[in-house]
Amino acid sequence: MSKNVSFLDSVNRYFDAAAPHTGLDEGLLKQIKVCNGVYQIHFPVKINGKVEVLEAYRAQHSHHRSPTKGGIRYSNHVNQDEVVALATLMSYKCAIVDVPFGGAKGGVKINPWEYSEQDLEKITRRYTTELIRRKFIGPAVDVPAPDYGTGSREMAWIYDTYRSFHPDDINAAGCVTGKPVNQNGVRGRTEATGRGVFYGIREACNNKELMDKLGLSMGIEGKTMVIQGLGNVGSHTATISQDEGGVKIIGVSEVEGAIYNPDGIDIHALLRHRAHHGSILSYPDARIYGKDKRRAVMEFDCDILVPAALENQIDGENAPNVKAKIVAEAANGPVTADGAKILAERGVIVIPDIYLNAGGVTVSYFEWLKNLSHMRFGRLEKRFDERAYRRIVDQIEATTGKTISERDKELIIRGADEIDLVRSGLEETMIQGFNQVYKMYSDNAEIKDLRTAAFALAISKISSDYIALGIWP
Template identity: 70%
Template sequence: MSKKGGFYESVEYYFDRAAPHTGLPHGLLDQIKVCNSVYRMNFPVKLRDEVKVIEAYRVQHSHHRTPTKGGIRFSNHVNQEEVMALASLMSYKCAIVDVPFGGAKGGVKINPWEYTPEELEKITRRYTAELIKRNMIGPSVDVPAPDYGTGSREMAWIYDTYRAFKGDEIDAAGCVTGKPVTQNGVRGREEATGRGVFYGIREACNVPEDMKKIGLSAGTKGKTFVLQGLGNVGTFTGKICQEEGGMILVGVGEVEGAIYNPDGIDINDLLEYRKANGSMLNYPDVQSFGKDQREIALEFECDVLVPAALESVITINNASRIKAKIIAEAANGPVAADAEEVLLAAGKLIIPDFYLNAGGVTVSYFEWLKNLSHMRFGRMDKRFNQGRMMDMVNLIERMTNRDVTNEEMKIIARGADEIDLVRSGLEETMITAYHQIREVMVMNPKINDLRTAAMVGAINKISNDYMSLGIWP
């Protein structure tokens, strides 16, 4: 098995741990495991009065399905092994949730907060041009998306640059996802990863026998949770867990420190306070911990810990101090492999990252489909379905001699719009995938954790593609 020190080594270790449970030949396993294409580039960009050479990457892990799919992150911590690890996880993630993409990932080694929007646009467009020259982007080739340090703005720049080079390509909008809705994006993409995290937590909590093993009751209502990270994923996870799941936020960790209140923190109020004050420290009625103690948020007393920032925040050094009974990996690789052994030995339930944060790629898939079909979801049938429901309500009114109020009519006879269909599709995907993972674990008594079960399921699905498509003899 691989060493378990770094992020990429951890991903390989998880693969090696799951591989014997698949019964597949070593050659096929080696093909599934390896990154097929690793492209490192250095390109010059004139910024202010100097030319700066930018280091960047694009890795395509697996071509068992095409196009390949994966986000682009802007971070000064980007390196080749990190991008390879993230690309590998994307392959397994897509397989788990039955999204027909191979895995890929991109990274640009910059701190985006050190640059102006104009400078970021120059860097993004030049990076895109490099990908176009190497045929590493396109709706049928490789489809990027947002990741840490990027968002819909950067995706719009990528789309515009691609269209400038490929102006006659009718499906050009499908070259990238996570675009603004006004630029052929899809409603619900911004919240997608966080909403998917909630659906995954909810599904795990809805299995009474699993909750009983860790001393919790079934359901999400009343369960306490801690967020480590208030970026896009952490923010939407927190809001939806609180508002739709009835969960109680008791702690938050961010770059400026950590806060804790066992009686609960209203996340919407906290976000407003942080925006107004530039920090969440000194928020009313909480214990505050400074920047040098920010990692203590991981050790707060709670039912569910949601690491939603960067990889390897739970290590062998702090794993024994984790008090949460459920670790919900909203970020990629937040638990190092050697730390996971400590957590599992302590009876913790770990919901693995490459399942739990698959909401982003799932809704990206919906956006890609929308771009290829050139039509908004709900456009064809929303009014028809609404009319049929109104006819049914009118019939019931006549048969029962009871009038339905206008408010009741709006609820009952409402046709599904794009956001409704996206959320419904995401919910179905996360529910189905969770029970497929759990079924692998139940059917194989030698597997006692969700990550190994998820990896076994992903490997088997990828191998089926290799064999059914004739890629593997």
């Protein structure tokens, strides 16, 4: 595919490939495919004594479920096509993992690293004010979240701005997710997308048919992994895969370049090194690839390649050189439609973004539920469970005449905290999501890859909502 073809074109091509497998009416398919609404904004902000007029967007792709949901990114690359494409993916993503939101996405066309914290606060609050004026934000309307270039700090500013306009809304905290924990956020949200990526890769590696097809052993432990991008998603995917999955990280790339060591890279040591030195390129005992060769990471020899940065990283040019057996799309749209076609022809398994990186919106859903219920998870049941477990342990000791050590006893009787419940809910969601995608794939001989199966599954679920709610005549 030509590099001039947009991210949105790739998303639409994936939709078009999956649509014939759903058996749905052509008109209904067209309604599901199109974006319901886009709000383009230009607003002034005074920066260093001068007024800058900034370009921004908020797209709401589908209202088959309410509210709509999607992140806000700050990037020089923000444009209408990109925001619509990301909102579209959010609709499909939420459908696959049974999160009851429609898809949305927002963006401000800036380089956030060129602005001070004070300037970013001005920009964020003004952007939020524009969304409030047009009723493009609210706990029952549209709920933003962090994305590229934003984080919990920006979400706190959004929440505070919304609350100032709606002081009587007791559910105001639900207007945005990804907030700091001490400002009505939820524990586990920061790591959520990366942890979800790990759970998704693990499920694929536990699938015997897929592993036999690739000639790989069952399970994730011992497999080699290459990570492109050490942002929030990439760093958490890498650390969790290494620590909990026993994966060997052998290659990493970042904006300054890439490194490779077939004997393994301690990802915690690498993150500390980059934080201290500002670059991964001086990391010891690794082959160095400079900035002009950073895309070489896509061609490193490994079992699992995890593109965790921006879209359009594997295309028709470099897809023939990808040596990984599994490409796990932690980013949104890292593989173009032409790249995906080449990978499929070569027998590479692509775990698609619309399933794999749904961990963020899943835990955002948990945060939204927490905000609407006004209660942290685990508050009701934690002590009750601990007392019940203690009675069981005491009964076992009395019956067997044996004593369990205090350390082991504390581990057994401990009730679940919020972080435990969030991780458990995320794990269950990713397992069930993979099983549904794989069933669609295995039950339909005409579907040749997991991405087409995931799109077909999402389209079918959204169509059911349209029909059940009477949205479709």
